[in-house]
Amino acid sequence: MIVGRPPCLIVVLGTATEVGKTWVTTRLIELLRSKDKSVGARKPAQSFDPPGRGLPLPTDADLLAASSGASAEAVCPPHRWYPLAMAPPMAAEALGAPPVLIDELIAELTWPGGVDVGFVETAGGVGSPLAVDADCARFAMMIRPDLAILVADAGLGTIGAVRLAVGALAPLQCVVFLNRFDPADELHCRNRDWLRTRDGFAVHTDIAELAQVCVP
Numbered sequence: 001m002i003v004g005r006p007p008c009l010i011v012v013l014g015t016a017t018e019v020g021k022t023w024v025t026t027r028l029i030e031l032l033r034s035k036d037k038s039v040g041a042r043k044p045a046q047s048f049d050p051p052g053r054g055l056p057l058p059t060d061a062d063l064l065a066a067s068s069g070a071s072a073e074a075v076c077p078p079h080r081w082y083p084l085a086m087a088p089p090m091a092a093e094a095l096g097a098p099p100v101l102i103d104e105l106i107a108e109l110t111w112p113g114g115v116d117v118g119f120v121e122t123a124g125g126v127g128s129p130l131a132v133d134a135d136c137a138r139f140a141m142m143i144r145p146d147l148a149i150l151v152a153d154a155g156l157g158t159i160g161a162v163r164l165a166v167g168a169l170a171p172l173q174c175v176v177f178l179n180r181f182d183p184a185d186e187l188h189c190r191n192r193d194w195l196r197t198r199d200g201f202a203v204h205t206d207i208a209e210l211a212q213v214c215v216p
């Protein structure tokens with residue numbers, strides 16, 4: 001049971017870390033808000049490089065907050081910010097914080113009223129630990145989303161990574177977004193076509209097109 005569950009709940013996962021989940025999510029939020037949709041974002045837990053000298057880099061929660069018009073603390077509860085670049089439950093352990101448990105992450109996933117579309121960005125790849133007792137795939141199943149967006153690279157190696165990730169997410173309804181897709185790159189085009197025709201996956205390469213899939 002998710003408190004205040006939006007009518008359309010979308011989970012965003014990646015084939016690996018750094019494939020662009022946050023970029024895709026913030027762009028979708030901006031596009032949907034420009035069409036007068038009320039959009040919210042959540043990041044159940046986040047880890048990041050500890051601030052060094054100079055200006056600290058914005059965290060995923062900061063970026064999601066800026067695009068959705070919320071506070072970063074509403075996007076990700078402050079006790080789920082782990083300043084150590086490891087999977088959140090590993091970072092928590094290394095920092096001496098309490099263990100990250102899946103039931104607690106789900107209980108913390110609350111929404112204000114009036115949100116049309118809610119995005120939940122996971123951490124790392126589909127099989128990365130999000131809690132000591134669940135990976136991102138299991139978390140995605142447990143929140144019963146209306147749609148799962150799998151963000152993948154467009155280049156070499158993506159077919160294998162996408163197949164494994166979609167398999168781990170079955171039976172969720174899943175669409176694939178090939179990020180950093182270059183229509184002039186023959187490999188990118190062949191990867192897209194192979195995933196569509198041989199695997200029958202819903203594959204998008206254009207963010208505006210993907211935004212249309214997100215509208216209930």
Ligand SMILES: [Mg+2]
Binds near residue numbers: 020021022023060121
């Ligand atoms: Mg991210």
